[in-house]
Amino acid sequence: MKILLHPSYLPSIATFAVIAQHNVEWEAHDNFQKQTYRNRCYIATDKGKHMLNIPIKHVGEKEGRQKYADVIIENAYNWKKEHWRTLETAYRASPFFEFYEDDIKPIYECSTDSLYNFNLKAIRIIGDCIGVKIPIQMTEKYALTPENNVDARFLVEAKKEKNWGLEPYNQVFEERHGFISNLSILDLLFNEGTNAISYLKTVSLNLQHV
16 A cells, blocks of 8 residues: 655655555645745754745635645745755754765756755655665545545644654764754755654654554
8 A cells, every 4th residue: 555645845744654564655746835845844953953945836815725746936036056055054063965966966956946856856866875766656536535545644734743663873963953853854954864764764654554
């Protein structure tokens, strides 16, 4: 049975653990919702937990709801440059930033305007770094209650964040802020490097009883 997920921005460690452990199918026909991990993620900086947010173009009231697959990124200002600089500042001192820097930077050099496609491309790039094969199958229609998949679409909901009890690993600013759990997968990659895949495979997520 496949796990149904939303492609999110630089996914959380819990989300990437699902991708590493299971056969995943991407939800491609849902409506976009604000304040979710579709266009935001969290990293650890010298000031603590920090949000990176992708600006999007909002449709007018007359258009009503907008499909996630139709959402266009707002590129009026160079948010990609800002996000990359923030990642550099936060993780330059991490053990594996320089090792993966040239692989991750192209995420912020692509020209796609589609939020959905941008997220999938970023996930594929990160998957290549970690050694996780990223699935390509997408849903053909929207189902409120999927019959043949385990529904893990809730992982994209920032307001319903669950404590997964993730095992601590070394973080750059841990002495200042303590261990911050379930950040973007980049936090694990830059701090643990080639050990990231082993970490993801040992994460225990009981998705069917959440």
